[in-house]
Amino acid sequence: MAVDIAGAAVIILKGCTLSLKQEYLLGYLGAFLCSIIWSAYSVISRSLGESPTELVGGFCGVTALLSAMSHLIFEKSVMPNWPEALAITGLGVGPVGAAFFAWDYGVKGGNIKILGVLSYTAPLVSTIMLILFGRAEPTWKVIAACFLIVIGASIAALDRIKMLAKVGKDKSY
Secondary structure (H helix, E strand, O other): OHHHHHHHHHHHHOOOOOOOOHHHHHHHHHHHHHHHHHHHHHHHHHHOOOOOOOHHHHHHHHHHHHHHHHHHHHOOOOOOOHHHHHHHHHHHHHHHHHHHHHHHHHHHHOOHHHHHHHHOHHHHHHHHHHHHOOOOOOOHHHHHHHHHHHHHHHHHOHHHHHHHHHHHHHOOO
16 A cells, blocks of 8 residues: 555655665665565465465575575675674574564465555554664654554555444344
8 A cells, every 4th residue: 555655654764865876776676676576475375375384484594595695705794792693693583583474374364455554564663662762753754654554554454344344233132
């Protein structure tokens, strides 16, 4: 939904000017290809709903190997200290790793339209957490983003809301 994208953009861009620079063209292309791969994965995963969610672990493993190879080829290595290594591992196993399994489960058995809309709340939730922990200031942009995301989610859920209202009317007590 365009409203959700607008809400997420308000949070993500937060005063930045959007400009594309030729020196980052390869990165833009990579991001675009990632969006195509992720959306294709989601659609294919839904159509192959009988495939076990545990396969996500295999995909994550292959991705980790490809990432490690890319890192060794294209980037300068920097050894993290123990707290940083622990944080990196915790993020990979915890919220990031769990998110892939939850996404796969939701795509296969949930309302994909609402799942897509709710994914736009990630920048909002992270911004609210930054505010709560004193790392960001609450602004009108956060309120506007919240409003836009909630409106977009409501529009996306309208069919479901109507269906639930109809079911509620049809019941006799």
